[in-house]
Amino acid sequence: MQRKWAKKMGPVPAISRKMGTRKKNRGRKVLEPMPIDVVETDRSRAAIRFLLPLAVFCWPILYLFRHIFPINGQYTAIGNDFIYLYYKYKVYLLACLSDFSFPLWSPAEGAGFPFCTNPFAQAFYPFNLLLVVWYKIANGYNPIDHQVFTVLGISIFALGLFMWLRLVNTNLRAVVFAALVMSVSFKMTEIMRFPNAVHSAAWYPWIFYALTKIMLSRSLKKTALNGILLTLFLIFLCTAGYPYYLYYCQFLFLPYMLVFLLKPLRLRLVGIKAVNWKRTLGTLAVVGLVTALICGPYLVGIKHLMSETTDRSGKDFPFSTQHEFSFEDTLGSLMYPPAAMQDGWNFFSITALLLVFLFMLSARAAHHNLQQINDEEKEAVIQPCPRDLWVKLFFIVWISVIIYISYGRRSYLFILLWKFMPGFSSLRIWPRFNIILVPIFAWLLSLAYASFESVISGKDVTAVRKHSWISSPIVALVAAYAAVLGVQLYLYLNEIYDRYWISYFKHLSPQRILFIVYGAVGFVIILLLVIFNKWIRRRSGRSLKAVLAVLLLVAVVEMRPVGTHIWTYQGKPQKNRVHLGNIAKVNEASFRFRRTDHYCSISLRPNFSTAIIANWYFDRYVKFLKETEDELQARRKLLGVQDGTRIFFSESIQHPTVQSFLRDAMRYPRTGRLVSYTGDVLRWDIQTPIAGYLSFIDNWDPGWKVSVDGEPAEIELLFGTFKSVRLAPGRHGVRFYYKPRILFSSRKDKL
Secondary structure (H helix, E strand, C coil), X not given: XXXXXXXXXXXXXXXXXXXXXXXXXXXXXXXXXXXXXXXXXXXXXXXXXXXXXXXXXXXXXXXXXXXXXXXXXXXXXXXXXXXXXXXXXXXXXXXXXXXXXXXXXXXXXXXXXXXXXXXXXXXCCCCHHHHHHHHHHHCCEXXXXXXXXXXXXXXXXXXXXXXXXXXXXXXXXXXXXXXXXXXXXXXXXXXXXXXXXXXXXXXXXXXXXXXXXXXXXXXXXXXXXXXXXXXXXXXXXXXXXXXXXXXXXXXHHHHHHHHHHCHHHHHHHCCECCCCHHHHHHHHHHHHHHHHHHHHXXXXXXXXXXXXXXXXXXXXXXXXXXXXXXXXXXXXXXXXHHHCCHHHCCCCCHHHHHHHHHHHHCCCECCCCHHHHHHCCCCCECCCCCCCHHHXXXXXXXXXXXXXXXXXXXXXXXXXXXHHCCCHHHCCCHHHHHHHHHHHHXXXXXXXXXXXXXXXXXXXXXXXXXXXXHHCHHHHHHHHHHHHHHHHHHHHHCCCCCHHHHHHCHHHHHHCCHHHHHHHHHHHHHHHHHHCHHHHHHCHHHHHHHHHHHHHHHHHHHHHHHHCCCCEEEECCCCCCXXXXXXXXXXXXXXXXXXXXXXXXXXXXXXXXXXXXXXXXXXXXXXXXXXXXXXXHHHHHHHCCCCXXXXXXXXXXXXXXXXXXXXXXXXXXXXXXXXXXXXXXXXXXXXXXXXXXXXXXXXXXXCEEXXXXXXXXXXXXXXXXXXXXXXXXXXXXXXXXXXXHHHHCCCCCCC
């Protein structure tokens, strides 16, 4: 053994002789020296296995450090819907969970609305448990905490990209470049205003990872373990609270399955000969069934809620297509973001885009002979050839179909899907559909970087052709950049800007010229690397690491001036975290406070809201507000905005106007007393002088039930939206309680 190492590695230093494998010497086992290079290799493998994934995970935290670390009393605060919707819901939920209660109904918004099936609430997301622990430790929750939670979602996404791409690309530097660049691309930083969306997208690459591991598994045990992982990742995705991204999955994962199903694509992209489809499909079927059993009630509950929410029931073409996207937006989103609608941005730097174009225009490597691939039947795994024409066509078709669907009314494919595909017509703002391009571009970028590295390192030997200069990397690069620069100059010189850029991103307007400047810098650097590749070849290992560092730096410098300031403003940290205390007591105290009717979501104070958000809340309640616009004062009295009254007793509930109902109710001012109110359960005692109706001015939902003196009764509707129950003369104990039929359909009500 020692002679073999000596011949291969040369003499071993004496200092290392206490290390190594054992051999016999005078009846004892002693350690044989181990070569230093082997030790260093083991250390490098450990670094790759542990430290590099950790670095990838921490990368978004470093890139977005101003979002989570205040400097000089200020930090980069996220605007738009971040505080208004998502943060407020999170505080409300954590306050409930910290008291070991789970809110089903929210009386604090829209005159009553479901909480547990409201996607904004993200009520069933497993990571809420970590936030509850933090809420208890920190004695509250503030906006910076929620921004940390959002950045954590991007870190999960970045690590997922790294882990997945490592399975489908053997070039580690290419994987690192793609994971770091795409995790902080404009699409990811733009959706930070929607933390639920970030945490939904975060699990896309992890699902890719688990799917790939299942395909590559060679034993039933490993397949089962990876099936468990896939189930967990799907549960995270289903409960992350952004149903749009869950619906988009079918356009992401089904085409990915085709890569493994179609042998020519599988050989060229992954390099495995065969997949045990019987075991794989069985595992996927079990995973789908388990996920459906766990998440199905929640998802069905969301679907039912959306069907009762204004403008969300589907079959409203103007609503589905009110945010338009076009071919010009596509070009802008990739090359000059100010000209594109921000919901469809996919900018990941001109530097990275040029690498992709260079890959697409490159010739297939000569040593990747397709006949040779088909002849290597003895090998289970072979060397992929991603530069094959069919691979490029697959990516082009996949990306083009997604982009074309995002054009809405301009797309015949969109119209076809809108008419015939279940659930498709219920969604809107289709430029957001481009989120599923991020992992696709990440995969393509990793292939492009690996191809570029093979070109500059001299490992690529392209096929000899009569006109080989046409496929020259320099010619391809110049042609690609000329096209990019032409698009940028056209959009810039003609002052073509999206209305959001003009309205909401004025503070970024001086940065628009930088897209052209930094793009030119990226082009020059790539061109120099191609021209002076002999220097790189002489210093192969370290020089390629230097190339990675340079290209990554240029790409980040391109994106950061705008990418870290989308939908942001300079904020000051709150001195104290928001701590709501016992929510049940807050709900009970709300009967002593006036309600508000200004534009608002969920309220964190006892003065609950009766206002609505555009395209949200119950359609029947929205119709009630529209139909009573000519009697605002009476409506304010009914809703408790004027004096806080929320319980009325009347002889009848069949009234044509709010005013006539109030005249009826004013004859019976003694409406009883509040026993208790948790938000999900109202207990009320009343002495009724005549037969009539007790009305609770809180929206009805199919999950609401009522009992009178312990016996089930029937809920009737006041003005088509509020809860009422008929009572006989005498004293009664009334109990309104909320049990969503999706979550409690199998249980008997215990009165």
